[in-house]
Amino acid sequence: MTVLERFRRGEIRGLSRIVSFVENREAGFQELLGHLYTKAGHSLRIGVTGPPGAGKSTLVDGLAAHFLKDGKRVGIVAVDPTSPFTGGALLGDRVRMNQMPADGSVYFRSMATRGATGGLAGATDNVAVVYDAFGFEVTLIETVGVGQVELDIVDSCDSVVVVLVPESGDAVQTMKAGLMEIADIFCINKSDRPGAERIAADLKQMLDTRKAKDDDWRIPIVSTEAITSKNVDRLYGRRARLCGSLSTNRTF
C-alpha cells in the first residue's frame, strides 16, 4: 500500500509520513499540498499562545481531551520558534506523544526551528492543511512567546487563546506585546498561584476600557489550573467563542 493510500484510510502511519514529507519540503511536496488543499477546509484551527512554561501544553492536552470526548478527532502541532534544538520533538513532547491514544483520533507533532525561523509560519500552516485533509475536525496549534513569528503563526487560526500566568507581569505589558489584538479568549493559568486574581482583575479593567470604545469588543477571561484540570471545562465551554465566526458545519 502506498503512503497516500494509508493516509486516505486514516492510518496514523500514513499521516506521519505525509507530515514529514511536507515538513521536509521533499520533492513534489507542493503538488501534494495542492491536492490536499482540495480536501481541506473543514478543520477548526485554534491557536494557543503565551510565555514559556505558562502551561500551554497542559491546557492543549486538556482541551484535546474534551474534544475527543465529544467525538472530535484532534491534531496538535506545537511550535517552538525559540528552541535551540534542531528538528524533532523536544524531550517533554516525546513523552507526551507516547501517551496519545493510538487509534487515529489524535495526533501530535512538534516543530522546532531547524535553524531558521523564516518560513515557520508557512510550515505550520502546511501541517495544519495536512491535518485538515486527514480528517481532523480540530487542529490545536501551540506556540511560545509573543514575537512576530508567533503572531504570524496564529494569524491563520480561527481563534486564539492567549495564556497568561500570575508571573506574566501586568496587563499593560500584555497590551504592549500585541496580545490584546490577537486574543479571542484570555486564559489565566496557574490560578493556584499568588497574584492570579490580580492579573485577572487588571486584565478585565483594561478590556473594559477597550470595550467602552467599541461595543463589540468583549473578550472572555477564564482562570484555569491546567495541572489539575480545574476550570479547563470552562475554557472548553467557551467553544462557541473558540469556533469563532465559523459556518454551522464547523461549530460544535
Ligand SMILES: Nc1nc2c(ncn2[C@@H]2O[C@H](COP(=O)(O)OP(=O)(O)OP(=O)(O)O)[C@@H](O)[C@H]2O)c(=O)[nH]1
Ligand atoms: N502550579 C501550576 N502548575 C502548572 C499549571 N499548569 C501547568 N503547570 C506546570 O507548569 C509547567 C509547564 O507546563 P507546560 O504545559 O509544559 O507549559 P508550556 O507553556 O507548554 O511550556 P513551554 O511549551 O515550554 O513554553 C509544568 O511543570 C506543568 O506541570 C497550573 O495550573 N498550576
Ligand SMILES: [Mg+2]
Ligand atoms: Mg509546551
